[in-house]
Amino acid sequence: MAATTWSPTSSSGVDELLFRNDTVSLCLLVNRRHRTLRIIDFRAGPTPSKRDFVLATAKREGVEKIFTLVERDEVSTWTRLGFTREGSIPGFYKRSDAWILGAVVSQISAHLRDAGHGEDDEGGEDRASSPSVLLAERTIARARRLLRESEGRPLPAIKIAPASGAELRRAVVAVQRAGRALTGFEPFGRDAVRTGYALSARGGFCLHAAWEMQSCFGNSFLEILTSPRDESERLATTAAIGALCDRLVEERAVSTFTFAPADDHELCAALLANGFRRSAVLARHLVVGRSRKDAILWAKKLVAPAA
Structure with a gap:
């Protein structure tokens, strides 16, 4: 018999x-802000019951996007269950x-009619011409133009200071009112420990950011609370991201x-300037203000892993 346990946070x-039974053992992390569900x-x-339970839970909880992270040998498992390979985290x-x-809940039913098909080891359909990928490519092209236009302009000096959980929550509330919050600093994984920072520069610039680390693997999930709105903020955000990467090292x-967000050329330019690379395009993955948006996943190798 199946056993389910909620652990609300x-x-x-x-x-x-x-969720556990004789054939399935799952943990589902439901992000209420972005209405996403991560499957562990x-x-x-x-297993068909795995697919059915995930989809039923997503619909019941009002989730719009479901996704999972797996190693290469499990990619074909999830494409057979109707998921699309959206990219990777190097x-x-x-x-x-x-x-x-990942899968958009409103679109997945058609993919599930033939759950036994789609066994390509590389996983999923060709997404090169999908609307989300085309949007991401246009945004990145515009971001590269911004970088060329501002080439040679100095970055401001950044002050970085620890930020408590209470300070991060106050910052989230403030920018939510303006519809600018990219995140609420919600956990990405289980039992997450989050480290927060406030970064500032002359002229009134202030940016809150946080990361979540898995020390066993050496990876880190970095979150920026708000996007830059103009060139001045972009240069300061570029410097702030650089300071955060130095601290991560x-x-x-x-x-x-x-x-x-896949349409955010200012933030994308700041990430490109710091050596981040696009490694995935996620359909309908974020909520910013009242808008649901595609997302670009940006990744950066910081150091070589220890032997």
Whole structure:
């Protein structure tokens, strides 16, 4: 018989649902802000009850996007269940990548009619011409033009200071009112420990950011609270991201990754300037203000993993 257990964490904005029976063992992390559901699968295999439970839970909880992170040998399992390979997180498991497979709940039913098909080992359909990928490519092209136009302009000096959980929450509330919050600093993984910072520069610039680390793998999930609105803020954000990456290296992080709206050329330019690379395009993955947006996953290798 199946057993389910809720572990609500209302202060973090994420609820955890555990599901186990003789053939399936899952943990589902429901992000209320972005209406996404991350699947953590403890038992391999394309079990129909796994697919059915995930989809039923997503619909019941009002989730719009579901996704999972797996190693390469499990990619075909999830494509057979109707998921699309959206990209990867380089070095997520220190010496190997995590592949991201996702599905938009309103669109997945058609893919599930033939759940036994789609066994391509590389996973999923060709997304090169999908609307989300084309949008990301246009945004990146515009971001590169911005970098060329501002080439040679100095970056401001950045002051970086620790920020408590209470300070981060106050910052989130303030920018939410303006519809600018990219995140609420919700956990990405289980039992997450989050480190927060406030970064400032002359002229009134202030940016809050945080990361979540998995020390066993050396990866880190970096979150920026707000996007730059003009060139001045972009240059300051570029310097702030650089300062955060330097601090991550000090903390012995091997790699880092972050999400940005796929139409946000200013933030994308700041990430490109710091050596981040696009490694995935996630359909309908973020909510900013009242708008649901595609997302680009940006990743950066910080140091070589220790032997």
